[in-house]
Amino acid sequence: MADHIGQRIAARRQSRRMIQRDLATAAHLSLSMIRHIEQGTRAPSPSALESIAAALGVDPARLDPAFAGTSHRVHAALPLISAAIAGYDIRLDPPARRREELRREVAAAVAQRLAAQYGLIAGAAPSLLADTLALLHHSAGEQREDAAVLVVAAARCADAVAYKVGAHDLSARLIDVMRWAAAQTGDPVLGTAVAYTSAETYLAARAYRVGQAALEQALDASPAPVTAVAAAARGALFMRTAVVAARAGAATTAYEHLEQATGLAAGLAEGVYLGTAFGPSSVRIHEVAVAVSLGQDHIGRALDVARTWKPGAEVPAERQSGFYVEVGRAQLWAGQPDAAFESLKVARRLAPQHVREHPWAREDIEKIRRIKRADAESLSAFAEWIGAV
Template sequence: MPSIVYQGTGPRIAYERRIAGLTQVDLARAAGVALGTVRKIERGERGVSDAVLTAVADALDTDPSCLLPDRERPDDRVHEAMPGLSAVLAAYEAPEDGPCRELPEDGPCRELPALREAVASVVAYRLSAQYARIGRTVPGLLAELCRALQHVAPHDRFMVARLAVDACRAADAVAFKRGAKDLSARLIDMMRWAAPQAHDPLVDATVAYVRTEVHFGAGTHTVGLRALEQALDRAPRNDEPEALAARGALHMRAAVVAGRAGNGDAAALHLDAARALGDRVREDAYGGTAFGPDSVRIHEVSVAVSLGDGYLDRALRLAREWRPPRNLPAERRSGFYIELGRVQLWAGRPDAAFESLKVARRIAPQHAREHRWVREDAATLRRLKRADAESLTSFAEWCHAGASV
């Protein structure tokens, strides 16, 4: 496949380079790119190939999408991940007596510490909404984890299974947020296959949390609520921080699903339970799911959006008094402002709604760009506010408002 060439990236690269405190020589050396190439790119004399964009982004410790002009889409690299993921999903249950030749990048597996480090990287990419990086990394990693599960020593199998669940979840972040519901459901099936091999109830809780996406996609919210409540019944009941966070995350998810089902009483009960558990743990990441008092506050806004009229004032009051701190994952902070923007739009405050969407974009551009509500609300704002068209039009074009989702 020919490399994609992006135009107009020079000013963004120069800006990010200066913010990072690097000279052009430093950037060229770190990216493994010729100094003349960096100079020409920044002067706008040449475009940037997909490979060079990735190398420069890695050198600047940022996602490639942050270096693209607003009207460019970095989705090609995400699309390119889909066939590789499909190949893994077609063959992950390969027989135990031999390597899986259908999987991409077939070959020997790295040692467990290297696999653990690789999975930690894709989890970090997910939490910071760097989906392009996941797209180019996770298909080969999942294939390698499948091979490791076939051949690893029995005492290491539990850990490899946990790593496979975490890697599947990172891949699912790409699939689900891009609207590839069938691929997302297949990745969740792979998680459900790997989880029992981990023999860890916390891993089972993670899978139950993520599996709710199937019900979001299908609109079967009452069924999803029942599944989460069953998962809560099976979750560990001890007072270890990990167990408290596991139950709290499930309660947060259940509150949102109950709200989508229009069940305000159940939503309130689960939010109360999540608050009580959140007061007992510090804000941290459990299995890649942030949980703690701040995460619960964000979910209060989510529930208000789900329940609609009669609950919007509560969300607006919370937003006046509190903002998500920077130590929360970027994906979650961006989600807060996306949902707040929807509440503000419904409350007749279009200017405030547009500001919230712009904040969501600054925090996690790929997350905001791919979010269905951002597209819907940007299109609505564009219709309501034709007079100040320029910045709103630019934003709407950036997120492809009005595009099918």
């Protein structure tokens, strides 16, 4: 595993089949600087790191987990995202990009969302929302339905950014856009997928009981799992409903929903269905989330899972990272601060921006520092990076 920035840059460059000169040209830096950075004899400045990351098509935080500049760019993009959906149901000019180009760029944004690369999403989201909405308004028949699917995916990517950085009003508006666009398709399975995302509104407001009721109504309305996509959408909604029910303190109901998700996952390979990861591994991760959401009396179940199982590459980076954040909280409650810190470090390595914006991670680092009563350099550096000091 690469253990310094230069090695991570070199590994990413090689995976893209670029030579050092290609990277230097694309990043507008000297070949000598790229060589020294990859050798570890020179640290890139923040601007150089952003240029290299852009040339490699990744968020800078994937190359340097301690990089904090992405948050500034994300927050700066929020007003532009808000403006892009201000009149989402109003027909104005045609889109600036062709349908196929938009389809490719939406797919790229979905991949970035699953990898928690919020800086890249934030930069692309305003124009992507504007153009997919324009495409919908200037399409008819099956092409209009196709455009509506693109709007749902683009809005969900923007929502991931808004929700993670705490812009919950904007997140709720983006979910409204998703509902509106999904209704244009006449596809109830897509509606089920949107209901999964709508749980964020209830989680953000801590309105768990009404959230549980709303999601259970969506489950009642969801179509029968006669296809893999329908089964995955319904199973994912059971997973999310289980977590919300757990936050509401309804342990029996939460585990019943989780059991339903387990049954639906048994016949599916782990994968991404309508933009949501689902399968046996995702359900196992949610088993940990449910146990932690129910509180300290249930952490034994979370620790049992973590003791015998870890998510692998079959699960998107953001969801893997979430697993380790949840496990870290269980370990902290169990009186294992060192293990909790190790879990948070793994979570950060997998998806830095996801961890940096995660309120539980920030709270837990603060508690670990108080428990340790020591100013260990790595712990203090992590706490400073996440904004806990």
